[in-house]
Amino acid sequence: MKERISPVRMREYLRMYLVMGNVNCRTEPEMVLAEALAGGITLFQFREKGTDALSGEQMFTLARQLQDMCRRASVPFIVNDDVELALELNADGVHIGQDDESAESVRERIGNRILGVSAHTVEEARRAILHGADYLGVGPIYPTVSKDDAKAAQGTAILREMRGAGIELPIVGIGGITADRAEEVIRAGANGVAVISAVTQAERVRSAVEGIAATVNQAVVRL
Numbered sequence: 001m002k003e004r005i006s007p008v009r010m011r012e013y014l015r016m017y018l019v020m021g022n023v024n025c026r027t028e029p030e031m032v033l034a035e036a037l038a039g040g041i042t043l044f045q046f047r048e049k050g051t052d053a054l055s056g057e058q059m060f061t062l063a064r065q066l067q068d069m070c071r072r073a074s075v076p077f078i079v080n081d082d083v084e085l086a087l088e089l090n091a092d093g094v095h096i097g098q099d100d101e102s103a104e105s106v107r108e109r110i111g112n113r114i115l116g117v118s119a120h121t122v123e124e125a126r127r128a129i130l131h132g133a134d135y136l137g138v139g140p141i142y143p144t145v146s147k148d149d150a151k152a153a154q155g156t157a158i159l160r161e162m163r164g165a166g167i168e169l170p171i172v173g174i175g176g177i178t179a180d181r182a183e184e185v186i187r188a189g190a191n192g193v194a195v196i197s198a199v200t201q202a203e204r205v206r207s208a209v210e211g212i213a214a215t216v217n218q219a220v221v222r223l
């Protein structure tokens, strides 16, 4: 039985985390992912949500194809919300929100796979840690265009607050993050950045990823 991921490895994976689905892409999602993998993303989340989101057979086929690309590049493949899909694909992990199934029962169902939990407050962070989360997705740090029911942007203060409260778990910031903003997200205490539109809406996806990854790597080294 595989053991739980170590915090050190989790932090490395969180450096440049691409979150996307078909709905976020201007061109074919496979093309966007191929470019993003070439640019050096360290973790991938399949998140097919919102208007015109794929479902059923089409969604499964796309998920399988993107998972295969990630596997060839040795980038872990995470599924958003849909635990059934994650288990069916034998994905590397799942990411769940506060209003999804409780982290406790998801942990039971997925065994030692990676479990990411969204957290907006120190209280939510503590509960997620209690229920066995391997990382926290914290945000939206800045206003986001990618989630229509997002909460108000919290700025980097929430990251400082969590670290100040003694939250040690690996944290990735999400929400409106660009290359220009990545450094301050890391300096505020995140171990990496999760992005959607900064990459999927870029003219040149590969260089967008390279730019963000370089900024994050420099900021992490300077900590």
Ligand SMILES: C=C1C=NC(C(F)(F)F)=NC1=N
Residues within 6 Å of the ligand: 017, 019, 045, 047, 080, 095, 097, 116, 118, 136, 137, 138, 172, 173, 174, 194
């Ligand atoms: C709602 C979300 C919040 N955070 C994250 C991530 F940054 F990837 F952890 N993913 C989500 N889908």
